[in-house]
Amino acid sequence: KSLGIGSAHGKVILVGEHTVVHGTPAIAFPVPGLRVSASVRRHVTGQKGVQPRGVETAVAGALRRWNRDIEGVDVALHCGVPPGRGLGASAACATAAVRAAADLHRVPLDARTLHELVQEGEHVAHGRASGVDARAVAADTPIWFAGGTARPLAVEMDASLVIADTGVTASTCDAVRRVRTHLAASPADRERTLGRAAVLVEAAADDLAAGDATGLGLRMRDFHELLAALGVSAPAVDRLVAAALAAGAAGAKLTGGGLGGCVLALAAPARDAAGLRAALERAGAVRTWSVPLGAAS
Numbered sequence: 001k002s003l004g005i006g007s008a009h010g011k012v013i014l015v016g017e018h019t020v021v022h023g024t025p026a027i028a029f030p031v032p033g034l035r036v037s038a039s040v041r042r043h044v045t046g047q048k049g050v051q052p053r054g055v056e057t058a059v060a061g062a063l064r065r066w067n068r069d070i071e072g073v074d075v076a077l078h079c080g081v082p083p084g085r086g087l088g089a090s091a092a093c094a095t096a097a098v099r100a101a102a103d104l105h106r107v108p109l110d111a112r113t114l115h116e117l118v119q120e121g122e123h124v125a126h127g128r129a130s131g132v133d134a135r136a137v138a139a140d141t142p143i144w145f146a147g148g149t150a151r152p153l154a155v156e157m158d159a160s161l162v163i164a165d166t167g168v169t170a171s172t173c174d175a176v177r178r179v180r181t182h183l184a185a186s187p188a189d190r191e192r193t194l195g196r197a198a199v200l201v202e203a204a205a206d207d208l209a210a211g212d213a214t215g216l217g218l219r220m221r222d223f224h225e226l227l228a229a230l231g232v233s234a235p236a237v238d239r240l241v242a243a244a245l246a247a248g249a250a251g252a253k254l255t256g257g258g259l260g261g262c263v264l265a266l267a268a269p270a271r272d273a274a275g276l277r278a279a280l281e282r283a284g285a286v287r288t289w290s291v292p293l294g295a296a297s
C-alpha cells in the first residue's frame with residue numbers, strides 16, 4: 001500500500017469545558033459537517049504537507065509504537081474545522097492523521113491506542129488537555145466524558161445546537177493557563193466553582209434525556225456565567241451570547257477554550273435554527289453551523 005487515508009470531524013462542548021481539565025465531567029457533541037481528511041504516503045516527494053505540531057507528535061508516536069520508520073511518511077491534511085475556534089481542529093487533525101497512518105501500514109487501530117496517540121499531540125498543542133476533544137472528534141454520538149473516558153449519551157430533544165463563530169482566533173493553551181491561575185488563587189472558590197460545574201453538567205445530561213430544552217438552556221446560561229467568572233469569555237463572545245438570547249435562543253454560552261472562538265446557542269424547537277443563525281450573522285458572526293440534536297443522537 002502506498003497511500004493511507006483517514007478522517008475525523010470537529011466537536012462542540014455543550015457544558016463542562018475548562019472545569020473538565022480539573023476533574024469535573026463534560027458533555028460534547030460531534031459536528032459531522034466539519035470534516036478533516038488526511039492522507040499519509042511513504043516519503044517520496046520530499047514535499048511535506050501541512051503538519052501542525054500536535055499532528056506530527058501523534059503520527060511520530062504511532063510510527064514508533066508500530067516500529068516503523070519515523071522519517072518515512074508525508075502527511076497531507078484537508079482541515080474543514082477552522083483552527084483556534086474551540087471546535088477541536090487540533091484533535092480532529094491528529095485523529096485523521098493517525099487513522100491514515102494506521103491505514104497505510106495496515107495496523108488495526110483500537111479506540112484506546114488512538115486516544116493515547118492523539119492525547120500525546122494534544123499535550124503539545126494545548127498544554128495539559130483533559131482528553132474531551134480527542135474523544136469527541138472520534139465519536140459518532142454525543143458523549144458524556146469523565147475521568148478520561150467517554151460513553152454515549154441519550155438525547156431526546158426537538159432542538160438544534162447553533163454554533164456561531166466570532167471570527168476571533170484564540171489560544172486554548174492561554175485560556176487553560178488563565179483558569180488554572182484563577183482556581184489556584186482561592187481554594188474555597190475552587191471548590192465552589194468545580195462543585196457548581198459538576199452539578200450543572202449532571203443537570204444538563206438529565207435535561208437531554210428528558211427532552212427539557214428550557215432546563216438545558218438555563219444550564220447553558222449558568223455555565224456561561226461560570227466561565228465568564230473564570231475569565232475566559234471575551235467581548236465578542238458576550239455580544240453573540242446576548243444576541244442569541246435576544247433572538248429567542250433557549251440558552252447560549254461560549255464553547256471550547258474561549259477568549260474568542262465560538263458561541264453555542266440552543267434553538268428549540270429545531271426548526272428555529274435557521275432564524276437563530278440569521279440573527280447571529282446579523283449580529284456579527286462570521287460563520288454559523290447547526291447540529292440537529294435528533295440527528296446527533
Ligand code: MEV
Binds near residue numbers: 016088129
Ligand atoms: C477545549 O476544547 C476544552 C478545554 O476544556 C480544554 C481541555 O479539556 O483539554 C478548554
